[in-house]
Amino acid sequence: MDNDDPQQFSVRTDTGAGGEPMTEVRYDRASALDAFTTMWRIRRFEEAVEDLYGRGLMHGTMHLSIGQEAVPTGACRALRPDDYITSTHRGHGHCIAKGADLERMMAELLAKETGYCRGRGGSMHIADTATGNLGANGIVAGGVPIATGAALSSRMRGTDQVTVCFHGDGALGEGAWHEGVILAAMWKLPVIFLCENNLYGMSMSSAKAFPLEQLSDRARGYGIPGVTVDGNDPEAVESVTTDAVARARAGEGPTFIVAQTYRWRGHSKSDKNLYRTRDEIEDWRQRDPIERFEHSILERGLVGRADLDQVRAGVRDELRGAVQRANAAPDASAADLLSGVYAR
Amino acid sequence: MDNDDPQQFSVRTDTGAGGEPMTEVRYDRASALDAFTTMWRIRRFEEAVEDLYGRGLMHGTMHLSIGQEAVPTGACRALRPDDYITSTHRGHGHCIAKGADLERMMAELLAKETGYCRGRGGSMHIADTATGNLGANGIVAGGVPIATGAALSSRMRGTDQVTVCFHGDGALGEGAWHEGVILAAMWKLPVIFLCENNLYGMSMSSAKAFPLEQLSDRARGYGIPGVTVDGNDPEAVESVTTDAVARARAGEGPTFIVAQTYRWRGHSKSDKNLYRTRDEIEDWRQRDPIERFEHSILERGLVGRADLDQVRAGVRDELRGAVQRANAAPDASAADLLSGVYAR
Amino acid sequence: MSDHGAATGTEVRVTGATETTVMTYAEAIRDALTTAMRRDERVFLMGEDVGRYGGAFGVTGDLVDRIGPDRVRDTTISELGIVGAGVGAAVTGMRPIVEIQFSDFTAQAMDQIANQAAKIHFMLGGAMQVPLVIRAPGGSGTGAAAQHSQSLEAWFAHVPGLKVLMPATADDAKGLLLSAIEDPNPVVVIEHKLLYKTPGQVRTGYATTPIGVASVRRRGADLTIVATGVEVSRSLEAAERLAADGIQATVVDPRTLKPLDSETIVREVISTGRVLLVQEAVKTLGFMSEVAAVIAESEAFVHLRAPVARLAGLDIPIPYAPQLERAAVPQVEDIVAAATRLVREW
Amino acid sequence: MSDHGAATGTEVRVTGATETTVMTYAEAIRDALTTAMRRDERVFLMGEDVGRYGGAFGVTGDLVDRIGPDRVRDTTISELGIVGAGVGAAVTGMRPIVEIQFSDFTAQAMDQIANQAAKIHFMLGGAMQVPLVIRAPGGSGTGAAAQHSQSLEAWFAHVPGLKVLMPATADDAKGLLLSAIEDPNPVVVIEHKLLYKTPGQVRTGYATTPIGVASVRRRGADLTIVATGVEVSRSLEAAERLAADGIQATVVDPRTLKPLDSETIVREVISTGRVLLVQEAVKTLGFMSEVAAVIAESEAFVHLRAPVARLAGLDIPIPYAPQLERAAVPQVEDIVAAATRLVREW
Numbered sequence A, B: 001m002d003n004d005d006p007q008q009f010s011v012r013t014d015t016g017a018g019g020e021p022m023t024e025v026r027y028d029r030a031s032a033l034d035a036f037t038t039m040w041r042i043r044r045f046e047e048a049v050e051d052l053y054g055r056g057l058m059h060g061t062m063h064l065s066i067g068q069e070a071v072p073t074g075a076c077r078a079l080r081p082d083d084y085i086t087s088t089h090r091g092h093g094h095c096i097a098k099g100a101d102l103e104r105m106m107a108e109l110l111a112k113e114t115g116y117c118r119g120r121g122g123s124m125h126i127a128d129t130a131t132g133n134l135g136a137n138g139i140v141a142g143g144v145p146i147a148t149g150a151a152l153s154s155r156m157r158g159t160d161q162v163t164v165c166f167h168g169d170g171a172l173g174e175g176a177w178h179e180g181v182i183l184a185a186m187w188k189l190p191v192i193f194l195c196e197n198n199l200y201g202m203s204m205s206s207a208k209a210f211p212l213e214q215l216s217d218r219a220r221g222y223g224i225p226g227v228t229v230d231g232n233d234p235e236a237v238e239s240v241t242t243d244a245v246a247r248a249r250a251g252e253g254p255t256f257i258v259a260q261t262y263r264w265r266g267h268s269k270s271d272k273n274l275y276r277t278r279d280e281i282e283d284w285r286q287r288d289p290i291e292r293f294e295h296s297i298l299e300r301g302l303v304g305r306a307d308l309d310q311v312r313a314g315v316r317d318e319l320r321g322a323v324q325r326a327n328a329a330p331d332a333s334a335a336d337l338l339s340g341v342y343a344r
Numbered sequence C, D: 001m002s003d004h005g006a007a008t009g010t011e012v013r014v015t016g017a018t019e020t021t022v023m024t025y026a027e028a029i030r031d032a033l034t035t036a037m038r039r040d041e042r043v044f045l046m047g048e049d050v051g052r053y054g055g056a057f058g059v060t061g062d063l064v065d066r067i068g069p070d071r072v073r074d075t076t077i078s079e080l081g082i083v084g085a086g087v088g089a090a091v092t093g094m095r096p097i098v099e100i101q102f103s104d105f106t107a108q109a110m111d112q113i114a115n116q117a118a119k120i121h122f123m124l125g126g127a128m129q130v131p132l133v134i135r136a137p138g139g140s141g142t143g144a145a146a147q148h149s150q151s152l153e154a155w156f157a158h159v160p161g162l163k164v165l166m167p168a169t170a171d172d173a174k175g176l177l178l179s180a181i182e183d184p185n186p187v188v189v190i191e192h193k194l195l196y197k198t199p200g201q202v203r204t205g206y207a208t209t210p211i212g213v214a215s216v217r218r219r220g221a222d223l224t225i226v227a228t229g230v231e232v233s234r235s236l237e238a239a240e241r242l243a244a245d246g247i248q249a250t251v252v253d254p255r256t257l258k259p260l261d262s263e264t265i266v267r268e269v270i271s272t273g274r275v276l277l278v279q280e281a282v283k284t285l286g287f288m289s290e291v292a293a294v295i296a297e298s299e300a301f302v303h304l305r306a307p308v309a310r311l312a313g314l315d316i317p318i319p320y321a322p323q324l325e326r327a328a329v330p331q332v333e334d335i336v337a338a339a340t341r342l343v344r345e346w
């Protein structure tokens, strides 16, 4: 963490009208194991997808979140099962962290009838209503006004549900982001705009695109608090999200969180990584959120090596089973293509 | 000026990354007469339009800028003839201040072949390429990315032209505003986003819509300077615009200026003024930019009463002539409706 | 000379109460909004200036006083944002109605309309529904020029997943809107500015008009006119003038552009053997292009005694000058002329 | 059995050099961009990831190295903003080309495309021109699902003031793009993702293809197939198979959707008396609805021996699963089957 580029430096700073950081989440054994398991499930899921895709067994395009696992893990741990999230094209991690079933996810990617979208949506459109995941989105910032609407809906229905809107740093360029945030700020809605700042929107460097000291300064234009957090540390992410959730439930309105992280892989399969350096990638691999977390919880004596091995073995088996069962499931059926367009 | 509502209070504050105010424009006799003449031409033009419209001699809808005359007057005086402006649905003032011909404007509103748009555009689409007015716009914030493009064009063509993008406070809600400003900020383009904050976007109070201490704080989210100015004082507007123009020409990028002003009339003819109080309207009438300016320049001995009377008489004659000649001009012709769609 | 035996078509029966009262098209919409909001607390309206201002065209009027600002919700000027907020509210259990001040500004919201709202149900394999209504006035005739006068219904009808309604009478304005609010899908309702002040008999109470059923507004043996929106009343007026001239016209109002009641249209075309398609929208790829294609593909092909005829807006932006604006879209006399030509020449 | 005498149609002659070289459709576009930028310094390109990344589909490739980052300009993810910036640059003397990564995202930019770019020239009574080119890949077949696979050309063709081009070959990809850049109007060029890697003979140098002129790609006496985009090569392949079966097809590629060369289409339809319209876009209100309407209105009406037939994408969002995606749009075998039916049954 010796990089002093503000876009990369991971600091926690409230920059907007919000209060001081209140919560400092420190995991106990159960939480540590839970967070580790979630991060590991995401990592292994993505690797499995990469492998299937690489072997030509998977169709379409893939946006992998390897390296970014701590963000959805920490954020979703701060949520209740009935809270909502909206997700992105790089959404497998969000989906898993919110509690989705790996087999149904895998089945979707394998274009099976048993997939979350019955093979109609694929990676960019997985949603899981049961866990409050309102869906990935193929449109950059497409989920932002939708998240605002979900928060408005909770408010109007008199629940105290909170919505977390995951989005990338590149999404900050879109008018949809602006309009969604404006409405949420005006109505003080219970929504959290959580930017996974992996430094690039495809190849565009956000440090170049947005001439701000830090991206969370963006919040200043909206009259909502903005906070930057180390996105490779699930406890840090959970801390700021917990604060933001508390504000939201208390009717104090939205928060903008920028979680600094990095994607290890290219944007998608077409990416030749020409816009960033090997060194930079290597640098960030050194800050592997999982390895760091592993060290930290071992060091703090929260878990033992055997615990972690057990988690890893469990996830391996779970994934193996998920892939096997998904593969064995029937292909998406063309039978009701036309009748599936409208709800009845 | 005893109102301490920050949305109404007229202060000059640099809030963004920009430097301290540098220029303090103080008019000499010629400038005072020029500014007075421009404001008076705008006022009388709008009143003539209102009259024609009220008598059923004019078609469509009208957005009058009575009460807001100081903003375009001060801003355009800081520009060169070859600088650009983009304008809005409430655009007569911008058009006049940039140097348009009243007769051709009036002819346009009267749907004449001699109008700026040959009767095809009407009030919301008047442009005047000769004076660098790239056009009014019927779309709120529609001109914002266009202004960015004009500034990009000047840069690429190697001129040092500056573009002033007039827009309302309501335009701040639009994604187009956001996207236009983002690109300009990234490329440090010579463009000035000049918000005429008349407190309302139609009936929506901007103080309610945007929970900011002052609207110019919006600039903080973009890494560009933001400044608030008394929009009822042409010298103040010219001062901040002069600074912004200097920054722009020096390649230092865009500035966001918020000029605090007020529209005396309803938004358009459908407005019943239910969303604001008589008192508020009366209050702002007390701050009539023209009357205030008149007193100020008389007091400062820059002009005498006779000078002003002469201006008024001149404008009266000019307008009378413009209306008469416009009225006498041939109606817009349907002859080449179809062939006018594409340029050749 | 006309095969008029087929005139057994649906003089469509509306559902619900049959008591009626006279109100304008705008009042009928307000009545539908009030009725729906009183009946179902999930229903709410949001849009620019729909509250205290009463709506750019006065459609909501004093609704905010009766329902409250929470459910008659003023927004910032953010069409994309409010449609998106509608999508989010719809998928989480509400029944939002979004008012767009002019249908031209749906351009701002096109991503949320076409890429989100329309696709979510299908794309998610049925896991979610988007019961969202978008109301937007279209059409020219108010002198508001090119950016405030378009008839863009074809854009929406081209998007699978949307339903598209275009009420031409006060009763349909109410009945179709109620059906739209009931519908579990995103529905775009294109109202017409020039009709807002037009009065008509409107059924009282919760009286819906079914989606997907055309209305045969008039029957005649010589030609079939299919018209939408403001062109329905113009066509009916033209039909009266034509009748005085000995030409009898059937007038069909599809009411629902999507799903389209092509059965009724084809049947009514077969019954006269001549068809004149009338729309205000620009000709190229307007809704009547689809109707023409449907007819040309159908069994009506062998019954047509004349080529299909379209009468549409000129392929130009709507001009400001009143006489040009009028010339840009079909007027009653244009319909009379086109119909006369069709019948006399074929 | 066919009135084949009329086969005098324009086997359209392209302008400019006639030396050719083999390159892919993507390379041909890059060649056009390079040629235009070297020729006219007002021409520049902007878009997301068009620089160092080389474009989402690799179309720009190393262009930035040859022309420089100033004129091969990376932007933020702001489709509305960049099209708007293109409009502003165009009206002030530049010749901008905007690349939209997927044509689906033109939804974000629809206001600047339809309400600004398309209307400015007319609305201002001719006072300004908007020489703007928007390039955007459309179409399905890559497994990118509903928000990345649409064929939205009909939206643009419905907007007066826009020209709409849809190159189906590498040479047209170059030639039409050069014409678009030359044109003083806003031009939307819908490229096709599946064609990017397809090679073809491409004229070298500054070789334009005229806007508004259809290309008759093949001649046969039994039916006329009109097809756009990726369906042109599918139709040509289908025509080969049909020929083996004794059915001779004419294949017309309009190339320019707007302005439409309806003369060539109508003439070619008259010459065979049967027409099959093939598009990838969803059927309802797709471009072929307009072609069907134009034919049904034309003098071809009396020459048609069969109803007009459309073969189009299903009215559904494009699904992800490969077999469903394939089923959603016309494939070669579908064209063969539809053509066979048309000829055998009529």
Ligand SMILES: Cc1ncc(C[n+]2csc(CCOP(=O)(O)OP(=O)(O)O)c2C)c(N)n1
Pocket (backbone or CB within 6 Å): A089, A090, A138, A139, A140, A167, A168, A169, A170, A171, A172, A196, A198, A200, A201, A202, A267, D048, D077, D079, D101, D105, D108
């Ligand atoms: C409206 C829109 N524009 C462009 C794209 C193409 N695209 C997909 S992801 C992406 C980059 C997004 O960057 P960011 O938001 O930072 O997310 P990340 O990929 O880094 O997770 C782009 C340009 C899109 N899907 N939607």
Ligand SMILES: Cc1ncc(C[n+]2csc(CCOP(=O)(O)OP(=O)(O)O)c2C)c(N)n1
Pocket (backbone or CB within 6 Å): B089, B090, B138, B139, B140, B167, B168, B169, B170, B171, B172, B198, B200, B201, B202, B267, C048, C077, C079, C101, C105, C108
């Ligand atoms: C995209 C769009 N949405 C809505 C409108 C309708 N409309 C016209 S002016 C206006 C209010 C604009 O407010 P502001 O920007 O503050 O300008 P002002 O009228 O106060 O000068 C509205 C909502 C429009 N013309 N364009």
Ligand SMILES: [Mg+2]
Pocket (backbone or CB within 6 Å): A168, A169, A170, A196, A197, A198, A199, A200, A201, A202
């Ligand atoms: Mg990113």
Ligand SMILES: [Mg+2]
Pocket (backbone or CB within 6 Å): B168, B169, B170, B196, B197, B198, B199, B200, B201, B202
């Ligand atoms: Mg205002």
